[in-house]
Amino acid sequence: MHGAGEGETGVDDDFCARGFDNIGAWILGRNMFGPVRGPWPDDNWRGWWGEEPPYHTPVFVLTHHARAPLSMKGGTEFRFVTEGIEAALVQAKAAAGEKDVRLGGGVATIRQYLRARLVDELHLAISPVVLGQGEHLFGGLDLRALGYVCTKHAAGGRAAAHVILQKQG
DSSP: OOSSSSOOOSHHHHHHHHHHTTEEEEEEEHHHHOSOOSSOOOSOOOOSSTTSOSOOSEEEEEOSSOOOOEEOGGGOEEEEEOSOHHHHHHHHHHHHTTSEEEEEEOHHHHHHHHHTTOOSEEEEEEOOOOOOSOOOSSTTOOTTTTTEEEEEEEEOSSSOEEEEEEEOO
């Protein structure tokens, strides 16, 4: 995908490719956009990815601090949303049209959308790697009570498992 060789084939590649099909817009938490906390000191920070981010669609960044939209190469435009998760979803759906909206994280953002039952499908790629403390994705969430069920699972090719959760009803 990034020009670093022939890439992978098999179950992991199939799940990855499916995750990028039909995406019309993204939603990210501010930490996924960059490490800047509090008010934006200036407009110098343009993300982790250089001049051409991998999104190629409108990206709605949840933040408490307003910032002008940021257009990048490849069709990515970051739009900064200060009105909360529902407002970001409404804007992302409008921008995506008939396509899907992908929730890109981080953990706190995904938890907010799960708690509000605004995630239709969640793909988890689980790999047994010990990373330290971090944030707990499901801590304090009762996914069954929120209406989520496992609809698919598959063993991956590189010691990963893929789990699909979907909202029912």
